[in-house]
Amino acid sequence: MHEGSRDCYDRALSVLPGGVNSSVRAIRPYPEFVAGGEGGHVVDVDGNRYVDHVLGYGPLLLGHTLPEPVRAAIHEALEAGPMYGMPTEVEVDLASFVVDHVPSVEQVRFVNSGTEATVSAVRLARGFTGRRKVIVMQGGYHGANDTTLVEGDLDGVAPSSAGVLPGAVEHTIPVPFNDPAAVEAAFEAHGDDVAAVLTEPVLANVGIVEPAEGYLERLRRLCDEHGALLVFDEVITGFRVGGLAGAQGAYGVTPDLTTFGKVVGGGFPVGALGGRVDVMESLTPVGDVFQSGTFSGHPVTMAAGLATLEYAEREGVYGHLADLGDQLRSGLRDLVADRAPTYTVVGRDSLFKVVFTRERGVRSVADVERAQRERWDRLFRPAMRDRGVLLPPNMHESQFLCDAHTEADVETTLAAYDAAL
Numbered sequence: 001m002h003e004g005s006r007d008c009y010d011r012a013l014s015v016l017p018g019g020v021n022s023s024v025r026a027i028r029p030y031p032e033f034v035a036g037g038e039g040g041h042v043v044d045v046d047g048n049r050y051v052d053h054v055l056g057y058g059p060l061l062l063g064h065t066l067p068e069p070v071r072a073a074i075h076e077a078l079e080a081g082p083m084y085g086m087p088t089e090v091e092v093d094l095a096s097f098v099v100d101h102v103p104s105v106e107q108v109r110f111v112n113s114g115t116e117a118t119v120s121a122v123r124l125a126r127g128f129t130g131r132r133k134v135i136v137m138q139g140g141y142h143g144a145n146d147t148t149l150v151e152g153d154l155d156g157v158a159p160s161s162a163g164v165l166p167g168a169v170e171h172t173i174p175v176p177f178n179d180p181a182a183v184e185a186a187f188e189a190h191g192d193d194v195a196a197v198l199t200e201p202v203l204a205n206v207g208i209v210e211p212a213e214g215y216l217e218r219l220r221r222l223c224d225e226h227g228a229l230l231v232f233d234e235v236i237t238g239f240r241v242g243g244l245a246g247a248q249g250a251y252g253v254t255p256d257l258t259t260f261g262k263v264v265g266g267g268f269p270v271g272a273l274g275g276r277v278d279v280m281e282s283l284t285p286v287g288d289v290f291q292s293g294t295f296s297g298h299p300v301t302m303a304a305g306l307a308t309l310e311y312a313e314r315e316g317v318y319g320h321l322a323d324l325g326d327q328l329r330s331g332l333r334d335l336v337a338d339r340a341p342t343y344t345v346v347g348r349d350s351l352f353k354v355v356f357t358r359e360r361g362v363r364s365v366a367d368v369e370r371a372q373r374e375r376w377d378r379l380f381r382p383a384m385r386d387r388g389v390l391l392p393p394n395m396h397e398s399q400f401l402c403d404a405h406t407e408a409d410v411e412t413t414l415a416a417y418d419a420a421l
């Protein structure tokens, strides 16, 4: 029964373009409209209950039912008034937490979305270095950022969206992820004009592609040799992969700048950039790279983010998530070996996905692009939903586990895969 969702979407289509406020939500024929969440589950407006692996596309590390200390921190901030446009202590507390736990970060600037973080990081890298070029990964995602909405390669680029001027991407150089020779060629062609290499350390927006052995180290070395900044977009991986240290901790590679979002706001709108003091102090008001925001460092968000991360540290959340993740991925590998031997199970910690590859293995974005996306979107996802497991609408989006998920939820998810694969 999905009449309620259908009716909501019918109304939505009149007043919201595509019926949604973020394009990825426009699932065909219509999305599930959510009434509420509980633990690791969501319930739609028709009363259907699902194991939720969307989890807000990543922010909900703890799930839908916030633990008491997190609720208390949010309520306290709310009681004091929503926001002020003046500094509050909780911003300093959350910044200190990030600085204490993420290896490369000495200072932080909070913003309001991952998009804003990557826009600011690109401007900062260009302002700090006085250079123009930004090397990005083909198929990589950094939010609705004009500089990175790009298609092409070293020999030619074009905007990947209408409304983005060719001039906005003129100095963006897309290269294939996990292909060191391609980055080397970009540096060879433009070395003294490269401001930054910007990449997710694990591509988590395109089926999940892990870095090949030595690849991130190679990027680090090339940036050092050419005086460019290495910028890790950890909007998804931050405080999810590698626990509180992020993917940079897990892989042992230290960027100059890092962007955050999602988990660090505890479920409220957030973004952040952090890095070396000399780079960060190029931002206004110390330096001359403009950056500002009415809602930045929002006290309710800061309180939610800080309480979430403190809870995660105190309660061993990352250990629980890694165990559940291993259990789930290992169950999926058994199922895939049995039923769809060309498919590939990817992910680590609380990220997972089965990519419907045509040959076993995900080493590059090309392997994901060639996979059976139509089968995934049109047949597999609806079949999972009908068995009570909610996945994001397409094969490119990462799937998540949260602290509230249980072994029983993992069993439910595995049984649904067993039936739907």
Ligand SMILES: *Cc1c(COP(=O)(O)O)cnc(C)c1O
Binding pocket: 112, 113, 114, 115, 116, 118, 141, 142, 143, 144, 200, 205, 233, 234, 235, 236, 261, 262, 270, 271
């Ligand atoms: C989600 C995401 C963004 C954009 O964040 P928003 O808060 O949606 O603007 C940027 N980079 C990565 C890697 C993301 O996953």
